[in-house]
Amino acid sequence: MRLALDPLSAGLLFPFIVGVSCSIAAGFERRRLFALCVPPAATLLILLAADAGTVIVGVAVIGVTGWLGSHEHVRLQLAATCAAIGCLIAGFAIAGSDDFAALRGVQPESLRLDASAVLLLAGAGALLPWHLWRSAAADGLSALVAACAFIVSFYLATRVLFDLFGAAQLSWFGVGLLMVGAAVALSGSLRAAVVTEFDAVVLIGSVHQLGLVLVGLGLALIARAVDLPSLLALALDAAWLQFICLVLGRVLLLQCAAMVQAGAGTRRLDLLGGLIQGMPITAGGIFAALFATLALPPSLGFAGFWLLFQALLGLARASGFGLQCLLALVVGCVGLSGALAAFGAVRLCGIGLLGRPRIPRTAAAEDGPRRTTMVMVSLASLLVLLGLVPAAALWPVRSAVARMSGGSAGIVRPLLLSTGEAMPGYAPPVIAVLLLVGAGAVLWLLHRHGPSGRSEPAWSGGFAQPPAWLPFGDPATQVTARSFAEPLRRFADLRAWATLGCLRETMTQMRTLPPVIILLGVLVAVLITWLLAS
Amino acid sequence: MNTLIALCGEALHIALLVAVAPVLPVLLRCIEARLTGRTGADLLDTWRELLRLARKQRVVAENASPLYRVAPAACFAIVGLAAALVPSFTLGMALAPLSDLLLIVGLLALARCIQALAGMDVGASIGGIGATRTMEIAALAEPALLLVVFTLAVFAGSSSVELIAAMQRDGNAISWGSLSLALAAVVLVGFADIRRDGLVQEFSGSDLALLNAADMLRLIVWLNLIGALFLPFGMAPAGAPLAWPLGLGCWLVRTLSLTAVLAVVGIGTARMRLARVTRLLACAVLFALLAAVYLFGGARVA
Numbered sequence: 001m002r003l004a005l006d007p008l009s010a011g012l013l014f015p016f017i018v019g020v021s022c023s024i025a026a027g028f029e030r031r032r033l034f035a036l037c038v039p040p041a042a043t044l045l046i047l048l049a050a051d052a053g054t055v056i057v058g059v060a061v062i063g064v065t066g067w068l069g070s071h072e073h074v075r076l077q078l079a080a081t082c083a084a085i086g087c088l089i090a091g092f093a094i095a096g097s098d099d100f101a102a103l104r105g106v107q108p109e110s111l112r113l114d115a116s117a118v119l120l121l122a123g124a125g126a127l128l129p130w131h132l133w134r135s136a137a138a139d140g141l142s143a144l145v146a147a148c149a150f151i152v153s154f155y156l157a158t159r160v161l162f163d164l165f166g167a168a169q170l171s172w173f174g175v176g177l178l179m180v181g182a183a184v185a186l187s188g189s190l191r192a193a194v195v196t197e198f199d200a201v202v203l204i205g206s207v208h209q210l211g212l213v214l215v216g217l218g219l220a221l222i223a224r225a226v227d228l229p230s231l232l233a234l235a236l237d238a239a240w241l242q243f244i245c246l247v248l249g250r251v252l253l254l255q256c257a258a259m260v261q262a263g264a265g266t267r268r269l270d271l272l273g274g275l276i277q278g279m280p281i282t283a284g285g286i287f288a289a290l291f292a293t294l295a296l297p298p299s300l301g302f303a304g305f306w307l308l309f310q311a312l313l314g315l316a317r318a319s320g321f322g323l324q325c326l327l328a329l330v331v332g333c334v335g336l337s338g339a340l341a342a343f344g345a346v347r348l349c350g351i352g353l354l355g356r357p358r359i360p361r362t363a364a365a366e367d368g369p370r371r372t373t374m375v376m377v378s379l380a381s382l383l384v385l386l387g388l389v390p391a392a393a394l395w396p397v398r399s400a401v402a403r404m405s406g407g408s409a410g411i412v413r414p415l416l417l418s419t420g421e422a423m424p425g426y427a428p429p430v431i432a433v434l435l436l437v438g439a440g441a442v443l444w445l446l447h448r449h450g451p452s453g454r455s456e457p458a459w460s461g462g463f464a465q466p467p468a469w470l471p472f473g474d475p476a477t478q479v480t481a482r483s484f485a486e487p488l489r490r491f492a493d494l495r496a497w498a499t500l501g502c503l504r505e506t507m508t509q510m511r512t513l514p515p516v517i518i519l520l521g522v523l524v525a526v527l528i529t530w531l532l533a534s
Numbered sequence: 535m536n537t538l539i540a541l542c543g544e545a546l547h548i549a550l551l552v553a554v555a556p557v558l559p560v561l562l563r564c565i566e567a568r569l570t571g572r573t574g575a576d577l578l579d580t581w582r583e584l585l586r587l588a589r590k591q592r593v594v595a596e597n598a599s600p601l602y603r604v605a606p607a608a609c610f611a612i613v614g615l616a617a618a619l620v621p622s623f624t625l626g627m628a629l630a631p632l633s634d635l636l637l638i639v640g641l642l643a644l645a646r647c648i649q650a651l652a653g654m655d656v657g658a659s660i661g662g663i664g665a666t667r668t669m670e671i672a673a674l675a676e677p678a679l680l681l682v683v684f685t686l687a688v689f690a691g692s693s694s695v696e697l698i699a700a701m702q703r704d705g706n707a708i709s710w711g712s713l714s715l716a717l718a719a720v721v722l723v724g725f726a727d728i729r730r731d732g733l734v735q736e737f738s739g740s741d742l743a744l745l746n747a748a749d750m751l752r753l754i755v756w757l758n759l760i761g762a763l764f765l766p767f768g769m770a771p772a773g774a775p776l777a778w779p780l781g782l783g784c785w786l787v788r789t790l791s792l793t794a795v796l797a798v799v800g801i802g803t804a805r806m807r808l809a810r811v812t813r814l815l816a817c818a819v820l821f822a823l824l825a826a827v828y829l830f831g832g833a834r835v836a
Contacts, residue, residue, distance in 0.1 A: 273657065276599045296647065297640040306636055309684075309693065316688045321830050328684060328826035332819065335680035339673040342643065346650050346669050354599060355657035424631045424694040431615070431632065438611030439604070442744065446607070450740045451591045458595035458656040458736070479654065479662025487670045487812075524824070526711075 001057075002099070004050035008163060008404075011240075011397035012047055012155050015247045016040070018382065019151070023144040026255050026375040036144060039065045043148040047155060052098035055156070056088055059127065062152065065145055080126045087123030088156075091116045095164075103164045113168050117160060121173075124156035128210070143254040147247055154213065154243050161221060162236070162404040174221025175326065177214050182333035185211025189340035193347065194489055196481040197267045199257035201348050202250075208341045209246035209293055209301075212308065213239050215330060219311045224405075228318060233405040234419065235311040237394055240401075241304030244386065244393050245293045249301075252289040252379045255372065256282050260352070263365035269348070269481035274357040274472070278365045281373045283353045288380035290345040292387055295338045298428035298435075300383060303390035303417060305338065306426045310419050340488075347484045356458075358475035388428050390417055536773050537628075544618070544628035546778075550785075551617050555750040556580040558757070558793055565797035580750070584743050592739030595656040605652035606737060606744035609645045613748045613755065616641040620758040623781035625696055625703075626772020633695040635683045638759070639676075642727065645748065646672055653733040664733040674815035675723045681822035682716045682723075685829050686763060695762055696772075703766040709832045715825035717764045722818035724756035725799060726811055754789075757796075761788045 020040040027036070039062050046058035063081025095116040097103050129146040161170065188207025195201055216239025223231035259282045261267050264275065276283040295305035309331070316327045357363035367373050386393040391414050394401075418425025458473075460466075466474040557577055564574030594602070619633040619641075650668050653661035687693040689708050690701045734745050762769070768784025770777035803810075 274597065276601070277597070294647075295640060296644040297637055302640055306634075309636055309680075313684065313687050313693065316684070316830075317691065324688075324830040325827055328681060328823060328830070331684045331826075332677045332681050332823060335677035336673065339643075339676035342647055343669040343673050346647055346654075346665065350651055350654035350662070350665055354601065354651060354655045355662075356597060419692070423692055424634065424696065426634055426637060427632060431637070434615055435608075435611050438614055439607045442607040442610055443604070446740050451589065453592040453594050453739070455596050456593050458597060458658060461659045463659075473657070477659050478657045479659060479666065484662065484666050487666060488673065 001054050002050040003048045003054070004100075005048060007400035007402075008155070008159060008397070009047045011400045012151060014396040015244055016043060016047065016148075016151050018379075019147045019247050019251045020144065022251055022255075022375050022379050023147060026372045027144070027258075035065065039145050039148040043152055046152050050100050052088065052092040052100075056085055059084055059088065059123075059152070062127075062145065062148060077129075084123045084126035087119045087126060091119030091123060091160075094119065100159075100164060104166070110168075113165060114170070114173070117165055117168075117170060117173060120160045121157060124153045124160070127153045127156070143251065143258075147251055150210075150243075150247055150250070157217060158236075158404075161217065162224075166404060169225050170221050174218045174223075174225060175323070177218030177221060178326070178330055179218075181211045181214025181216075181218055182330045182337075183211070184214060185209075185337040186333050186340075187211075189337040189344060190488075193340050193344040194485045196269050198260055198269055198272065198348070198352055199254070199267055201269070201344060202253040202257050205293070205341060205344055206246055206250045206253075208337055209242055209249070211337065212242040212304070212334065213246060215334065216240075216242060216304075216308055216311070219308070219315060222319075222323070223311070223315060226315075226318060228314070229405045229407070230419075231311055231314045231318070233401050234307055234314065236397075236401045236404060238304055238307035238311055240397050241300060241307060241390060241393055245301050245304060245383075248379065248383055248386075249289045249293040252285055252376060252383065255376055255379075256285045256289065259368045259372065259376075260365075262368055264362045265365075266359075266361070269351050271359050272352040272357075272362050273355045273475070273478065274353075274362060275365055276353045278363065279367045281367045281376060283349075285376040285380045286353060287349060288384055290349065292383040294342050294345055296342070297426075298387055298431045300387035300390060300393060303387065303393075303426065303428060305334075306417060308334070314419065343488065347481065351479065351481050351484060355478055356472045356475070358472070358478065360471070363472060388432055389414065390428065391415070536626075539773050539775055540626055540628040540630070542775070543624045543626065543778075547622050547624075547627055548618055550622060550782075551751065551754060554789070555617075555754045556584060556747070558753055558789070559750055561790075562753075562793055562797050562800065565794055566801055569797065569801055580746075584747060587743035587746070588740050590739040592737075592741050595736060598656055598736075601648075602652055602655040602736075605648050605655075606741040606748075609649050609652075609748045610744045610751075612641050612645040612648070613751045616645075617751045617755045617758070620695060620755055621699060621762050621769065622758050623785040624770035624772070624774075624778055625700055630696045630772070635687065635693045635695055635698070635763075638695070638755070639679055639683065642752070642755070643672065643676065645752075646727075649733050649745070649748075653736065656736050658736060660735045661733060664735070668733060671726050671811060671815065674812055674819065675726055678719050678815060678818040678822045679723050681819070681826055682719050685712060685716050685822070685826045688826075689829060695759075699762040699766045699769060700771070702763065703769050703771075708829055712825045712828040712832065713764065715821045715828060717760070719818040719821040719825065720760055720763070721795075721799075722814050722821070724760065725796070725803075726815055726818075728753050728756060757789050757792050760792060761785065 020043075024036050024040075042058040042061035042065070045061075046055050049055045049058065059081065063078055063084075092098050094112055095103055096112075127149050129149050161173075185208050188204055188211055192201050192205040192208065195204060216235050220232050220235035220239065223229075223235055257267075259279070260272070260275065263279055263282070264272055266272065292299050293301045295302050312327050312331055316324050319327070415429050416425045416427045460473065461477060463474065463477045557580065560575055560577055560580045564577065567574035616638050619629055619638055621627060621630070621633065646668055650665035653665045655661070683693060686698050686708075690698040692698070728749070734742060737745055765788055767788070768780050770781035
């Protein structure tokens with residue numbers, strides 16, 4: 001067993017320490033002390049490991065902790081751990097050494113290297129908490145295990161791709177990661193926009209972030225293959241920011257989800273509503289976490305998205321026609337999945353937190369114990385602050401990125417993200433100050449000079465008076481989680497598109513747009529002939 | 535000296551926005567009315583309406599959350615910032631270093647999310663339906679817009695509005711095919727973004743005035759964006775106040791003609807159903823994708 005602390009491990013200690021300490025502080029119980037401490041200890045072991053054996057021991061320990069938890073997917077998690085261990089052992093065996101220092105020097109021939117990289121990445125991928133895709137009753141321990149699993153997976157992937165095999169050309173690998181990442185992001189946000197349970201929305205929503213991390217890593221691999229170190233640094237920075245969003249946002253959201261379940265007694269969105277009145281701190285935490293993960297300025301997610309877009313842009317300028325088209329598709333997918341994630345977030349907040357309570361229990365919900373709310377408030381403030389100063393979030397991995405990209409650390413200035421010395425960039429603190437000053441001035445003017453307001457019962461929208469036993473109005477007159485997602489469900493229902501009847505119906509409706517269709521056909525034909533002729 | 539010119543340019547730009555933004559919607563309706571054989575409203579109608587609303591007492595629902603109280607001011611500030619970032623008659627304004635296309639797209643999306651949340655806040659069904667529609671339309675508009683941003687940014691080497699506009703103005707044009715496809719996509723997206731219904735149902739008095747003002751600003755953001763990205767003819771270069779009169783004239787002509795185009799499109803698509811809007815937006819995504827492919831194909835040949 002050999003241990004070492006290099007810049008990559010040191011950088012990952014930041015999300016590890018923040019995520020784990022917040023999870024433990026919020027969910028601490030004396031009788032579960034052992035179960036709460038084992039996964040972080042094993043993760044720390046993996047982060048500090050300098051040989052394959054130590055890594056595999058750590059992975060096995062994390063897998064076994066599943067037994068200690070109470071969630072229902074223990075068997076699936078154990079199977080995934082076994083698969084991960086098998087892949088890791090096979091991968092390191094094919095690579096020819098189990099010592100990291102020795103592996104860096106060895107240059108195995110291309111086929112062996114590819115096979116080894118595939119196996120090691122599959123091992124890292126199998127460690128991700130995939131069982132959460134199916135259902136999501138989150139308790140404190142499974143949340144902690146999942147946070148550790150995300151950190152270990154990201155660490156193993158970056159360690160293998162950018163450090164151990166750092167001299168290899170894995171460009172096809174990058175293309176694969178890019179496509180998988182776009183598909184994962186899209187499917188995650190699409191599913192999160194239609195599921196109807198509070199914590200399922202949260203958990204599946206984080207799959208979107210995971211996809212963006214994969215896209216960033218894929219871009220970095222391609223940038224390395226075409227020998228553009230500055231782009232490599234940019235893509236790694238983007239992947240890192242998305243990863244921070246993923247881990248910290250997820251920890252905060254899961255704590256809030258647990259609080260909602262304890263306070264309101266249900267996870268079904270259609271029974272919640274109006275939580276912001278009784279649980280203001282929890283609601284604030286959910287707002288902060290969702291805002292931090294979405295691509296809305298000036299949030300941390302937007303900073304990551306901005307860097308990701310710049311990396312896509314730089315790569316598109318330096319590559320050939322085929323890759324450019326692929327990158328355009330990835331941009332479309334990332335945009336669609338980002339907008340769907342915003343759709344899901346608005347749906348979650350609008351139905352669960354705002355509006356009127358749908359059952360009396362929800363109206364009586366209250367924030368949880370002080371300790372947990374303190375943890376939530378500090379984590380939420382950290383996320384907001386990191387969004388305003390993304391350079392602070394990038395600082396822990398600065399030297400690791402510099403090493404992985406061969407000396408080019410990217411341009412990191414405290415208040416500005418930019419792609420080059422003289423290039424204009426994205427300055428979140430200035431944006432935030434301008435927005436605050438603008439909104440504050442308007443509010444002050446209204447407060448000072450505007451007429452005073454008065455409170456009245458909300459207009460019922462023309463519905464009949466609710467009966468006396470429904471003090472918060474008839475819940476059926478509010479939009480529900482299902483009806484909110486209905487247009488999307490109809491639009492995204494591929495099975496319906498496949499049936500002939502629907503196809504015919506679509507064709508009939510499309511008759512109303514003949515000029516567009518004709519124009520499109522002509523354009524495609526011109527494009528194809530032109531491309532063939534040149 | 536240059537800082538002073540930039541500040542003056544920004545101040546003039548904001549003054550123009552304040553003066554013109556309330557006139558444009560009523561001008562739009564006026565042209566529509568004239569084209570359909572009616573006499574339109576007075577051009578100063580919106581101004582009067584805004585002042586009237588600002589003086590009225592606002593009525594707040596009893597179960598409204600703090601979000602409801604802040605949302606109108608926040609929306610107005612966000613869209614206002616976006617409007618201040620997009621150049622109109624000159625490049626190199628004081629906020630020019632911040633004017634990133636992604637940031638502008640993000641600000642518009644942020645305002646949209648806040649407005650959708652505020653619409654759902656008191657739990658009325660109409661606000662909820664409005665929020666659903668807004669967010670669904672956004673889900674399709676966003677990829678189209680991002681693809682257009684990608685195309686233009688690949689061409690200009692940066693996602694800064696200033697650099698793209700400067701490059702277009704200097705005549706280093708992208709191939710017309712790519713440009714017109716991208717323009718079609720942006721027009722469709724902008725058209726879908728400026729029409730929204732049901733979201734302001736719960737607001738009254740000064741809150742309603744702010745939300746209406748934000749909608750007016752949104753219209754002018756789109757017009758200026760289309761102007762700066764695709765038709766920046768006559769736009770004054772940075773630090774050249776002597777070219778401002780020409781820039782102002784060109785901007786006025788451009789804005790008026792774009793408004794007229796929008797009015798004609800508006801008559802053709804009056805009371806469009808949601809399903810058709812989404813279909814139009816799907817076309818916009820396709821246009822934007824084709825614009826990118828067209829650009830890349832052209833670059834390969836060159």
